[in-house]
Amino acid sequence: MGHFLSPEPRRTRRSARLFGALGGALGALAIAAVPAFACGGLIGPNGAVNLVNTTTLAAYHDGIEHYVTSFEFAGGGGQFGSLVPLPGVPTDVVRGGDWTLQRLVRETSPVLDQAFRVNAEAASSQGAEILLEVRIDALDITVLRGGSNEVGQWATDHGFRLPPDAPEVLDFYADRSPIFLAAVFDADAAAERGQAIGDGTPVHITIPTDNPWVPLRILALGKSAAERVEADVYLLTDRAPQMLPAPANAANGLFLEYFAPASDLLLDDLRSDAGMGWIPETAFLTKVGIDAAAPQLSFDLAIDASGAGQPSPIRAGLSAGAAAVATTVATFGWPVAVSVALTAAIWFSAWTLGRRRFAQQDLA
Amino acid sequence: MSKATRADGLTVVGFVLVFALGMGLIAADPVASAPATIDIRIRYSQFEPSSVSVPYGRPVTFVLHNDDPIAHEWLVGEVETHRVHRTGTEAHHASRPTEVSLPPLSTIATTVTFEQPVTWSYICHLPGHEAYGMVGSVSAR
Numbered sequence: 001m002g003h004f005l006s007p008e009p010r011r012t013r014r015s016a017r018l019f020g021a022l023g024g025a026l027g028a029l030a031i032a033a034v035p036a037f038a039c040g041g042l043i044g045p046n047g048a049v050n051l052v053n054t055t056t057l058a059a060y061h062d063g064i065e066h067y068v069t070s071f072e073f074a075g076g077g078g079q080f081g082s083l084v085p086l087p088g089v090p091t092d093v094v095r096g097g098d099w100t101l102q103r104l105v106r107e108t109s110p111v112l113d114q115a116f117r118v119n120a121e122a123a124s125s126q127g128a129e130i131l132l133e134v135r136i137d138a139l140d141i142t143v144l145r146g147g148s149n150e151v152g153q154w155a156t157d158h159g160f161r162l163p164p165d166a167p168e169v170l171d172f173y174a175d176r177s178p179i180f181l182a183a184v185f186d187a188d189a190a191a192e193r194g195q196a197i198g199d200g201t202p203v204h205i206t207i208p209t210d211n212p213w214v215p216l217r218i219l220a221l222g223k224s225a226a227e228r229v230e231a232d233v234y235l236l237t238d239r240a241p242q243m244l245p246a247p248a249n250a251a252n253g254l255f256l257e258y259f260a261p262a263s264d265l266l267l268d269d270l271r272s273d274a275g276m277g278w279i280p281e282t283a284f285l286t287k288v289g290i291d292a293a294a295p296q297l298s299f300d301l302a303i304d305a306s307g308a309g310q311p312s313p314i315r316a317g318l319s320a321g322a323a324a325v326a327t328t329v330a331t332f333g334w335p336v337a338v339s340v341a342l343t344a345a346i347w348f349s350a351w352t353l354g355r356r357r358f359a360q361q362d363l364a
Numbered sequence: 365m366s367k368a369t370r371a372d373g374l375t376v377v378g379f380v381l382v383f384a385l386g387m388g389l390i391a392a393d394p395v396a397s398a399p400a401t402i403d404i405r406i407r408y409s410q411f412e413p414s415s416v417s418v419p420y421g422r423p424v425t426f427v428l429h430n431d432d433p434i435a436h437e438w439l440v441g442e443v444e445t446h447r448v449h450r451t452g453t454e455a456h457h458a459s460r461p462t463e464v465s466l467p468p469l470s471t472i473a474t475t476v477t478f479e480q481p482v483t484w485s486y487i488c489h490l491p492g493h494e495a496y497g498m499v500g501s502v503s504a505r
Contacts, residue, residue, distance in 0.1 A: 148433060149433040149468075149469060150433075151433070152432070152433025152434055152468065153433045153468055153469065155433075156433065156434060156435065156468050161491075162433075162434045163492055163496075164409035164434070164488075164490075164492050164493045164496035164498065165408075165409065165496065166433075166434055167407070167408050167409060167432040167433055167434060168408040168409075170433070171408075222492070224495065
C-alpha cells in the first residue's frame with residue numbers, strides 16, 4: 001500500500017463522502033464511492049442538463065501522454081457536452097478501459113474500499129480544423145485545432161452554450177496549445193443504450209508531447225466566484241514528478257494526497273484492463289486532489305518527470321515572472337514577499353538618492 | 365523691442381485668446397461637442413467603455429462590436445425594462461433600437477434618440493452574463 005499524504009485533508013469532501021456512506025442507501029453509497037467528478041470544462045449547451053466530467057489519469061511514458069478521463073452521463077434530453085484543452089494533437093482517442101479510474105481510486109482511498117465494492121456490485125465551422133472525429137458509446141468526440149475564436153465559434157455553431165468566461169479561458173489555452181477536444185453526449189443514444197444517470201464513459205487520449213500538463217483552469221469554467229472546484233488528478237510517471245504549481249494545500253487548492261512508487265499489483269491490474277496494455281512495468285503514482293474556490297484555479301498543472309526538476313511555467317499557464325513570484329510566495333509566505341518588496345523599495349530609494357547626489361556634484 | 369514686433373506679439377496673443385474662447389463656447393455646448401457615434405466593444409464578456417455620455421434630443425449611433433466567439437446582447441433601458449428582460453423569453457432582439465442581439469464576432473450599429481436627460485443601464489441578459497459583469501451605463505445630458 002502506498003503513502004497517503006494529506007496534511008490538510010479536504011474535509012468538506014471527506015465529510016460528504018462519509019455522510020453518504022453512512023446514509024446506507026445504495027444510491028448514496030454509489031455517489032459517495034465514486035470520485036468527485038469535476039474535470040474538464042463544463043459547457044452546458046441546451047441548458048437543462050450537465051455533463052459532469054471526472055477524475056483524470058495523466059500518465060507520461062516514452063514521450064507520450066496518456067490522458068484517461070471519464071464523462072459522466074447526467075441525464076436529461078438532447079445533447080450536452082464538454083471541452084477539454086489538450087497539450088498536443090492526439091494520435092488516438094479510444095475507450096479508456098472499463099475500470100482503470102475506479103482501480104486508481106481504490107488504490108488511494110482505502111477508507112472507501114467497502115463502499116467501492118458495493119458500488120461495483122450495484123453498478124463545422126469556418127476556422128476550426130477538425131482533426132479527428134470518433135464515437136465512443138453515446139459520446140461524440142471531435143478534436144479541433146484553432147484559436148479561441150474559431151473553437152468558440154465551432155462550439156456555438158454546434159449548440160454549445162458557452163458561459164461568459166469562456167472567451168477568456170479559451171484564449172488562455174489557445175495561446176499555448178490550440179488543440180481542444182469536444183465531447184458531446186447524445187442523451188437519446190445514451191437512453192437507447194440503457195445508460196443510466198451517473199454512468200461514465202471512459203476515454204483514453206494518446207498525445208505525443210515533450211511537455212505534459214493537465215488542464216486545471218478549465219475546471220472553473222462557468223463557475224461563479226462563490227463556487228468550488230473539486231476533482232482528483234492521478235499522475236503515473238517514470239519517476240517522481242516535479243509539479244508546477246507545487247501542491248500547497250489551501251494556499252492554491254492543490255492537495256498532494258498520494259506520492260509513492262506504484263505497486264506491482266496496481267500496475268498489473270491496470271494493464272489487464274481493456275486497452276491498457278501500455279501501462280509500464282514500473283511507475284510512480286501521484287494523486288493531486290483539487291479543492292479550490294473557482295477564481296483560485298487560474299493555472300494548469302505542469303509536470304516534469306524527466307528528473308530535471310523544471311516543469312514549464314508556460315505549460316502551467318504562468319509567465320516566467322509570475323511563476324517565480326508564485327514559487328516564492330508558496331515557499332516562504334507573504335512575510336518574505338513583503339520583505340523582498342521593502343528591500344527593493346529601499347534599494348531603489350538609495351539608488352535614486354545616490355544618482356541625485358552625483359548629478360549635483362557634476363553640476364557643482 | 366520695436367513697435368512692429370510688439371504689434372505682432374499682440375496679434376498672436378489676440379488670436380490665441382479668440383481661438384480659446386471659441387473652443388470654450390463649443391465645449392460648453394453639449395449638442396455640438398458630444399459625438400454622434402459611440403463605439404462599444406465587447407471582449408471577454410465585458411463592455412468597453414462601461415460608461416458613456418451622450419447628448420439628449422438628437423440621434424446617437426451606437427456601433428457595437430462583439431469581439432467574443434459567443435453571443436451577447438446590448439439592451440439599454442430603465443430599471444423596469446431590465447427587470448422584464450431578466451425573466452424574459454425573447455430569444456432574439458432586433459425590432460427595437462434599444463435592444464440588440466449580437467452574434468459571435470459581429471458588429472451591429474443601432475441609432476437611439478434619448479428624448480430627455482436620463483441615465484440608463486445597458487446590460488447583456490443572456491444567462492449568467494449580467495452576474496459576470498456585463499453591465500454599463502449611458503448618461504444622456
